[in-house]
Amino acid sequence: MNGSITISGKDTFPSSKGLFQERWDIFKRNRIAYGSFWSLISMFVLAFFGKIFTQYIIIFDPKIVRLSEKFLPPLTIFTSTTTPKEEGPALGVYLFGTDELGRDVFARMLEGTSVSLSVGFVAIGIMLTVGIFFGGIAGYYGRVKLGFITVDTIIMRFVDIMLCFPTFFLILTVVALLPPSIYNIMIVIGLTSWMGTARFVRAEFLSLRISILLLLLEVRLFLNGVLYLFIWFPMPLHLFWFPQLWVWHRPFPTESALSFLGFGVQPPDATWGNILSDGKNFLFDAPWLTFIPGITILLVVLAFNLCGEGLREAFNPKLKT
Template sequence: MKKLLTNPLVLIGFIIIASILLLAIIAPLIAPYDPDAIDVKAILLSPSSIHLMGTDGLGRDVFSRMLYGARISLMVGFVAVGIATAIGIVLGAIAGFYRGWVDTLIMRIVDVMLSIPTFFLILAVIAFLTPSIWNIMIVIGLTSWMGVTRLVRAEFLSLRNREFVLAAQALGAKDARLIFTHLLPNSLTPIIVSSILGIASAVLVESGLSFLGLGVQAPQASWGNILTDGKEYIQFAWWLSLFPGLAILITVLGYNLLGDGLREAYNPRSSQH
């Protein structure tokens, strides 16, 4: 814990993410307007004390939509990474623990999946599905588990022949006990770091899909479709592109700082310097 509290990357990343999460949670309490309310008398108003981030082409308050968009973007990140991490842990644990032909089969599947550009794979799958937030979360999760699988496999292979594992095995511990009591708990730190970095990637993917019109559909707000609205007015309504772009940038930066800080804090090599 002392390492975390004294690591500036962890502190900055945590403050950024905690602030965004807090704003997303209390969005209904602090949003000054209904994010979907159309007001033809307030179309494309610039930022002011009445509309902090201006309004869009339908007169909707951008600040309110940004707050509710944070909920969507973060929810997609958490759920998608949760799905990917669960799949990766199961497959990586099986490959690293049992090895042999099981390991070979799983890793060849991973190699095939990694040979396909992830974003284009997601686009191809989304094209055959009805665009919805749940489909996006599931598809991102089902196409992002390969890195976690390789990480968990590597951790299991390095721990498999450790003394405490061999001792438990000699005492007659079953496979499930070895995996869930001895191997998996000692592999959690890199898994957590990978998951945090994965949330940043999922937020970017969701924003990209929504920007292309294949993600969250109007009138539901997400940072990606707010950016899409802004591209039509970018020459004279700069705020429609600036604020969602900054939100994506700061959020991804926060997760990356937090993930890198955790990796540095728990890296034995870094503690030696």
């Protein structure tokens, strides 16, 4: 028989895309998650430039008081004759209105975005560092005995004790005992939020112990410390970042709640929480003072959740179909 078989070019040549590119393309097809990703990127860029603008450009200064222009609604054009033009709002418009002291709410939200995101990400860094360290120790050295009890038992019982306390009230108690400082808030939030991370990393280490790869790598030519630092420690990280991304939003509402209650960043520095706290006193006279920071917090938390879920579905090899 002289039958011919037609092979398309698409079938002849395998895709040249790497694994990351394939996973990223899957993520991009999730429009909601992809849009949330770019929303977060935009927020981070805004926070970076907001820090510069509010410190060095007077029209973005969130501390300028204009008593003659208090409680102006959003999108009000600057027409004051008592305030110098160079101290007016950016673009000559109060984009988010003014507060009870005539301060530009848009400028205060710029500063608040910078402060809140800074606190959140430093706290996340502390949370990840402590959680990965203790989780890795429990997973790798867990079977080592200290007397009659194993390392894993010691660490995990301590984690269980920490989890017995409601996290927010534990943070609130510690912060109340310390002098108000943005650095204290970063450290306290980070040191009281690592337990879930530790449990997750420990579980990944335990699951990796049975893999053939690690059985081959556990050669006596390697010292245990070197083996842990350079082989064990990095291995669960690719499984860790994306499944855990959805919990990274937690420091942001925590910081806002502390500032709202008066235990967080103190005035005159602005954060989403203390802007919201100031606005609650004028809920009916100037509702935008409450709605703007409240909606911002809601959108950031929602974007983290949606983006994290999309990245988890796209990059987690356990969910690969």
